[in-house]
Amino acid sequence: MSKADCSSLDLTLTRIVDVPKEAVWRCWTEPALLLPWFCPQPWKTIACEIDLRPGGIFSSTMQSPEGVTMPTGVGCYLEIIPNQRLTWTNALLPHYRPSLTLEKCGSDDAGFLFTATIDLQDHKTDTGLGTRYTATVLHADAASAAKHAAMGFEAGWGAALDQMVAMIKQGI
Amino acid sequence: MSKADCSSLDLTLTRIVDVPKEAVWRCWTEPALLLPWFCPQPWKTIACEIDLRPGGIFSSTMQSPEGVTMPTGVGCYLEIIPNQRLTWTNALLPHYRPSLTLEKCGSDDAGFLFTATIDLQDHKTDTGLGTRYTATVLHADAASAAKHAAMGFEAGWGAALDQMVAMIKQGI
Numbered sequence: 001m002s003k004a005d006c007s008s009l010d011l012t013l014t015r016i017v018d019v020p021k022e023a024v025w026r027c028w029t030e031p032a033l034l035l036p037w038f039c040p041q042p043w044k045t046i047a048c049e050i051d052l053r054p055g056g057i058f059s060s061t062m063q064s065p066e067g068v069t070m071p072t073g074v075g076c077y078l079e080i081i082p083n084q085r086l087t088w089t090n091a092l093l094p095h096y097r098p099s100l101t102l103e104k105c106g107s108d109d110a111g112f113l114f115t116a117t118i119d120l121q122d123h124k125t126d127t128g129l130g131t132r133y134t135a136t137v138l139h140a141d142a143a144s145a146a147k148h149a150a151m152g153f154e155a156g157w158g159a160a161l162d163q164m165v166a167m168i169k170q171g172i
Numbered sequence: 173m174s175k176a177d178c179s180s181l182d183l184t185l186t187r188i189v190d191v192p193k194e195a196v197w198r199c200w201t202e203p204a205l206l207l208p209w210f211c212p213q214p215w216k217t218i219a220c221e222i223d224l225r226p227g228g229i230f231s232s233t234m235q236s237p238e239g240v241t242m243p244t245g246v247g248c249y250l251e252i253i254p255n256q257r258l259t260w261t262n263a264l265l266p267h268y269r270p271s272l273t274l275e276k277c278g279s280d281d282a283g284f285l286f287t288a289t290i291d292l293q294d295h296k297t298d299t300g301l302g303t304r305y306t307a308t309v310l311h312a313d314a315a316s317a318a319k320h321a322a323m324g325f326e327a328g329w330g331a332a333l334d335q336m337v338a339m340i341k342q343g344i
Contacts, residue, residue: 009269054226054251078250078268079226091263091270093312096250097181098263098285101313105277113270140265141273 008142011153015161018130019168021120025083026172027164028118033172034060037163040156052080057094073111074099089115112144133161180314183325187333190302191340193292197255198344199336200290205344206232209335212328224252229266245283246271261287284316305333 017024027033031048038045039062046069048060059074076094079087091113093099100113115138123132135157139145189196199205203220210217211234218241220232231246248266251259263285265271272285287310295304307329311317 087268089264089268089270091272092261092287095310096259096261096287097310098261098287098312098316100263100272100277100285101316105272113272115264115268115270138267138269140270144270144273 009139009145011137011139011145011149013133013135013154013157013161015133015158016123016125016130017133017161017165018125018127019165020129021122021131022083023168023172024118024120024131024133024164025086027168028086033167037160037167040159041163051094052077054078054080055095058088078115079117083120085117085119087115087117089113091115112139112147114139114144114148135161181311181317183309183311183317183321185305185307185326185329185333187305187330188295188297188302189305189333189337190297190299191337192301193294193303194255195340195344196290196292196303196305196336197258199340200258205339209332209339212331213335223266224249226250226252227266227268230260250287251289255292257289257291259287259289261285263287284311284319286311286316286320307333 027037029050029052031050034048034050035045038048038060042065044063045060046063049057051057054077056077057074058077060072062070062072064070073090074093075088075090076092076096077086077088078092079085090111091099117134117136117138119132119134119136121132123130137145137148137153139148199209201222201224203222206220206222207217210220210232214237216235217232218235221229223229226249228249229246230249232244234242234244236242245262246265247260247262248264248268249258249260250264251257262283263271289306289308289310291304291306291308293304295302309317309320309325311320
């Protein structure tokens with residue numbers, strides 16, 4: 001059960017998963033539970049920083065199969081409703097400072113700005129109470145959304161979610 | 173009593189004003205009370221939109237002495253602690269969408285990104301209970317802060333505050 005939607009500005013991934021939303025929430029908000037699933041294999045997440053409050057930092061560092069580390073950028077939490085909604089953006093640094101410098105603006109490595117929200121809702125499945133999981137990513141313009149889609153948003157976020165669900169089923 | 177401080181990234185204006193912080197808060201958060209003071213004369217603020225919640229819109233439109241209207245951009249509230257702290261940014265649009273498009277990024281009219289906070293604290297003055305008023309504006313880089321300073325941050329925000337205080341004293 002998978003649904004991907006791409007309006008011109010936003011990317012959305014909606015999935016029904018047969019694990020409780022409280023477990024999904026923990027996997028998104030506890031560093032030790034985020035590391036194992038956050039990055040699709042064979043890449044790894046080797047570090048992350050979570051200061052779970054509005055204005056707090058969310059950042060992670062990936063490692064390639066060849067052992068090259070790659071910071072994935074620093075984000076700032078905006079909305080935190082336990083077991084229900086988590087929103088952060090890379091348009092702001094911690095304490096809400098704008099992230100994009102004039103120097104970097106317009107250069108090829110500027111990447112793209114986004115605001116991501118994970119929404120979790122109870123959802124009855126054949127095997128019990130599962131979760132309706134929706135990831136929504138807002139961009140400033142269609143070009144940024146297209147760039148993010150081309151980087152593999154749907155496959156990447158979907159594969160990471162699969163890894164998370166498998167981990168939860170093994171027991172966390 | 174005025175103090176302006178400019179680190180390389182931030183601009184700050186601290187003033188002691190002899191009006192209560194609850195009145196200052198209302199002037200920042202009620203459209204009808206914001207219009208008369210928000211823009212240093214002879215410019216006028218002719219419209220503003222305030223959706224006072226995290227993720228809500230804050231925008232205003234100015235009019236030059238010659239009658240030319242000029243939208244001052246759309247911002248998004250981040251922190252709202254009544255009578256104490258108000259934070260918004262123009263790095264995000266309402267609902268936390270990043271504001272800076274790839275198209276605009278790097279162009280001369282990109283302006284600069286900022287996050288502004290108004291902090292209000294009780295402060296005893298000779299004439300009663302006043303307010304310690306601090307406006308802090310965070311930028312992504314020193315170039316943006318310098319651009320904002322050159323546009324007259326201190327004089328502009330100070331003059332607007334003077335207008336607000338005069339209005340409160342006349343009765344709101």
